[in-house]
Amino acid sequence: MTKEELIAKMAASAGITKIAAGTALEAFTGAVTSSLKKGQRVSLVNFGTFTISKRKARMGRNPRTGESLRIPAAKVPKFSAGKELRSAVR
Numbered sequence: 787m788t789k790e791e792l793i794a795k796m797a798a799s800a801g802i803t804k805i806a807a808g809t810a811l812e813a814f815t816g817a818v819t820s821s822l823k824k825g826q827r828v829s830l831v832n833f834g835t836f837t838i839s840k841r842k843a844r845m846g847r848n849p850r851t852g853e854s855l856r857i858p859a860a861k862v863p864k865f866s867a868g869k870e871l872r873s874a875v876r
Contacts, residue, residue, distance in 0.1 A: 796810065
């Protein structure tokens with residue numbers, strides 16, 4: 787599903803315009819992003835939880851040349867599905 791398809795589905799389901807649904811989606815993604823930037827977790831009961839996970843620095847290998855290279859440590863977003871979402875897609 788693309789972003790446009792999601793907006794159309796949200797608008798039809800909520801009985802609002804696509805513009806309003808698009809604004810709501812942008813507000814949601816912006817709020818999640820800003821919370822994760824601050825190190826906070828976002829938990830939506832029965833849907834899932836967005837958190838930040840820390841990856842340690844590690845050694846990798848360039849598949850083209852075979853040379854070793856250092857991959858730096860990084861913080862990455864992580865989503866854990868809630869119980870209701872997991873059972874809905876089984």
